[in-house]
Amino acid sequence: MRKTNWLLLALALVLSMFLAACSGGSDDTGGNEGDGGEDTEETEDGSSEEGSDGESADGEQVLNLAESADIPTLDPSMATDVVAFQWLGSTTDGLYRLGEGGEVEPGIAKSHEVSEDGLTWTFDLREDAKWTNGDPVTAQNFVYAWQRAVNPETGSEYGPYMLGGVVKNAASIAEGETPVEDLGVTAVDDYTFEVVLEQPTPYFESLTAFGTFLPMNESFVEEQGEDYALEAENTIANGPFKLTEWNHGEGWTVVKNEDYWDAENVQLEQINVKVVKDVATAVNLYETGQIDRAGLSAEFVDQYRSNDAFKITEEPTLFYLKMNQENEILGNVNARKAIQSVIDRQGITDVILNNGSIPAVGDVPRNFTMHPESGEDFRDINGDLVETDVEQAQEHWATAKEELGIEEATLEYLGGDTETAQKMDAFIKDQLEQLEGLSVEVVSVPFKERLRRDTAMEYQLQNSGWGPDYIDPNTFLNMWVTDGGNNMTGYANEEYDALIEKANTELAQKPVERFETFLEAEKMLIEEDAVLAPLYQRAVAQLWKPYLKGVITNPMGAEYTYKHAYIEGK
């Protein structure tokens, strides 16, 4: 019996050691949380007013963020993803940068002039812009960076994609047919940069804010060679912030660049970024005051909807059903119209997504482009081009069946393999099957496989999406021209092609008429020809600490502009 107790004691001892280890650790963190000075921890969550550590507040301009992925590369020619463009944009100024409402504001360029034919753009560069190594930012830096982006030896993806068809000879250089020197860029002198375009490109100004168009310091890049942009010390900045620390997979830190030409307008001293992939984890970090912004997934939206910190931002990314017109049934316009109007879009956004996404009613998203004169939203002018009306859908469907001489039909539906995608696809299948005699078979494949089948046109119905490449309706509309690289629906309408052609050539210099031509084209695409069945426009639901101010959300490129951000009332 005595020995029994001995064993129990031993067990108790081990357990208590284990627990002691835990609570010991907790003391440590408890301490960290209290001394707020070193990092940025403060009161539990911004709401607790009684937090009397006001003395460390306000003065401390430090922003704490979570990103869902590491930075894959900080080489502007090689960057292809949101995170890379975000931090390139925060550390480097291009000719212009994106400001409030998607409008451009000066970057390295003070102003520019466009030749009468719209082809030659001459940028006047500021002379007080410097790299962090002291070199001035010159026109040669742009020439070097743009040539590098399309040089086949670089093997860039976004170089040919962003510059191709825009800057003269970019596409053929990227295909290895034209020498790099023939790219339409010249450094007239150190502070005058001249670009010759392939065709008039009215949105070129906003393009220059994009990551691929950022300047590069040639001597620095060449000196670093293979190591360029691999670690914090192999990077160089000319923008509002500079990268000082980068722990791969864990996070990075940028601090204010005192040598920035516009440093006096930058208030934030430091931004700490942590890689946090899990939504629930980010929310918990937000709740404990360790990060100032957290993205929410659908399950959190209801919980936080009434919270002051809750914010929904619409993104210009559009999702729709692509209908392969090579299929006999989908080749019939009435069948396509039936599909357009049988789907309950509100159901998708409210029930399935529940993250602030809004029903899509056209091919150009809301809050993306405005009429050049009246400033009215493209979407408001054209209105709802599709409506959910089951009765009308049945009528269209009946007509289609008659025209096709069929009673029943089976369509294959190509969807995604994520949880949300599968839920949505099941929902849409149900909606579609309201059409009498139609049965839908859902096929779920990974994203890359869906892309492959899209390119090969091996699908009938496909849940697909598109994000803009530049801020102009053209990015959404020109892909549907006959044999367009991303059309892949078999849609071919000469009238439609002519409208897009006209907008991009003779109307290129006439913004109002051009905009109106796009309005007309969208109507033809969605209303008359029913090429797509719009589903929804994506939005993100987030929590933003109320003391975080002045952050601008951009429709493309770097998601946020932190240049003007500041902390107030923390």
Place this chain on the structure above:
Amino acid sequence: MTRYIIQRLVYMFITLFLIATFSFFLMKFLPGTPLTAEDKLSEAQKAIVMEKYGLNEPVPVQYAKYMTGLAQGDLGVSFQFDNREVTQIIMERIGPSAMLGAQSMAVGTILGMLLGLVSAIYHNGFLDYGSTFVAVVGKSIPSFVFAGLLQYFVAVRLGWLPVALWEGWEYSILPTIALAIFPIAIAARFMRTEMLEVLGSDYITTARAKGVNKFGVVFKHGLRNALIPLITVLGPLAISLMTGTFVIEQIFAVPGLGEQFVTSVTTNDFPVIMGTTLLIAFLFITIVLVVDLLYGVIDPRIRLTEGE
């Protein structure tokens, strides 16, 4: 003995070679390419990028090149993280994973063995049911559920420990506990079963009859026998925990290898997929050898040399 080890090393080498070959060709069946802007480039432009990654050549040629590099210890350069060497990526990421794995294995094995021991000694008693319950719960609740609960209650509600991130030792406590649950359950179950069997055998009865006390028997005779099945299971388990667990690393925002491995598959980052697979395979077959050698140490009745 030496001959045996040499023989095993040769087998190991062959196994690794086969794994490398098999994974290489299997990987080529992944849909898509490592390109991000695949749908936006012309064929000629795509070909140029593919050439840069060395993906334009026929698969057998790619295989030959990869194996030649591998023989020289070159795991290649990541596609996803431009210009970053796979070896370097793995080195950076293995640290946190190994630390979590080692800690949770240590905690889990010790606690689990104790639980199992208590169960066996107090067979069918209150403590037995108690520890069996713990073991069943530990085995059946997935670690991510447990991790989520720990994070919410211990870190958010009570504020005792950091929620997540990786900035010091105290950041490893919650993930360690979450990971330890599984080895606790496994160790407890094996320990209990083996111990019950050993304790019921004739030689234990003899030992007891000779006057060795209950605990002397347990530690001297019982434990040693129970260790054999235990290390068979725990060896490989240790490797899988130490090379990273995707879910736990994701929940606690740990910059470990597990998360990197899964990302490399979804981005078609072939060199990283290969590098990680080979590393894990190498560690696995090594631990199997170590475990086999340990058998002989723990139980001299097991001979590793052939013949006799």
